[in-house]
Amino acid sequence: xxxxxxxxxxxxxxxxxxxxxxxxxxxxxxxxxxxxxxxxxxxxxxxxxxxxxxxxxxxxxxxxxxxxxxxxxxxxxxxxxxxxxxxxxxxxxxxxxxxxxxxxxxxxxxxxxxxxxxxxxxxxxxxxxxxxxxxxxxxxxxxxxxxxxxxxxxxxxxxxxxxxxxxxxxxxxxxxxxxxxxxxxxxxxxxxxxxxxxxxxxxxxxxxxxxxxxxxxxxxxxxxxxx
Amino acid sequence: xxxxxxxxxxxxxxxxxxxxxxxxxxxxxxxxxxxxxxxxxxxxxxxxxxxxxxxxxxxxxxxxxxxxxxxxxxxxx
Numbered sequence: 001x002x003x004x005x006x007x008x009x010x011x012x013x014x015x016x017x018x019x020x021x022x023x024x025x026x027x028x029x030x031x032x033x034x035x036x037x038x039x040x041x042x043x044x045x046x047x048x049x050x051x052x053x054x055x056x057x058x059x060x061x062x063x064x065x066x067x068x069x070x071x072x073x074x075x076x077x078x079x080x081x082x083x084x085x086x087x088x089x090x091x092x093x094x095x096x097x098x099x100x101x102x103x104x105x106x107x108x109x110x111x112x113x114x115x116x117x118x119x120x121x122x123x124x125x126x127x128x129x130x131x132x133x134x135x136x137x138x139x140x141x142x143x144x145x146x147x148x149x150x151x152x153x154x155x156x157x158x159x160x161x162x163x164x165x166x167x168x169x170x171x172x173x174x175x176x177x178x179x180x181x182x183x184x185x186x187x188x189x190x191x192x193x194x195x196x197x198x199x200x201x202x203x204x205x206x207x208x209x210x211x212x213x214x215x216x217x218x219x220x221x222x223x224x225x226x227x
Numbered sequence: 228x229x230x231x232x233x234x235x236x237x238x239x240x241x242x243x244x245x246x247x248x249x250x251x252x253x254x255x256x257x258x259x260x261x262x263x264x265x266x267x268x269x270x271x272x273x274x275x276x277x278x279x280x281x282x283x284x285x286x287x288x289x290x291x292x293x294x295x296x297x298x299x300x301x302x303x304x
Contacts, residue, residue: 056292056293057295060292060295064292092297093295098297099297100295100297100298102240102241102298103243103244104243105241105243106243107243107244107247144241146240146241146297146298147297148297151297180241180243
């Protein structure tokens with residue numbers, strides 16, 4: 001499976017993502033934001049970081065960069081696009097995903113492991129995933145997902161909520177919500193479920209000695225579903 | 228021509244920074260501060276002499292970049 005990771009000025013999880021993808025057998029390439037086109041890919045990843053220093057709004061400047069038109073065309077033709085953290089913020093600013101990620105409710109930068117519940121498995125990312133709750137890592141200042149009531153209803157009706165913050169046993173409540181996101185939302189899909197944006201970093205959970213391996217499950221699952 | 232834009236959060240959208248500022252003001256004995264909403268202010272120099280045209284250009288900029296209409300409103304002043 002071929003993947004491309006887009007690098008923006010200020011991306012800082014691009015190399016972690018490269019390492020993770022290659023570890024599980026993706027043929028990964030790095031693509032610079034100023035390029036016009038993306039090499040043939042089965043998956044495009046917008047990595048975490050602080051593209052353009054988070055100026056104006058997180059992800060807003062990156063969402064207008066040269067490469068984005070190719071990303072949007074790829075997504076609209078059904079290609080898999082994954083945005084992690086800042087990548088999720090960029091995807092909402094492009095309009096490929098609904099809503100926006102606001103500043104965390106308690107004004108603190110959160111950096112910790114969290115549990116997320118997989119809410120939908122009818123998609124190429126989570127289909128046949130053996131676990132329902134994953135332990136992943138978050139590190140962000142703007143992860144407080146917000147959208148209008150109509151958009152929320154539409155997300156729920158179409159099963160577009162991908163993952164939600166929860167406890168180890170899967171319970172979702174205010175205590176397991178690290179940033180104030182509505183409905184504990186940690187990640188969402190577009191309508192066709194080929195575009196996934198989420199705040200947690202699977203690429204940081206790929207080593208059983210250093211962190212945990214729930215990120216490994218995530219990447220292996222994408223590969224398995226592609227075969 | 229210089230066009231000025233104010234971008235603010237829509238009513239009902241949580242503004243944690245505004246809240247923190249309000250609480251700080253209250254703590255500084257500005258007890259009658261009931262609410263603070265924080266926003267952004269832009270001064271945009273446009274190469275255009277016709278005010279109507281300049282404002283219409285800036286309006287387009289607001290919709291496309293300066294404001295995110297999911298949570299923000301803008302005012303050209």
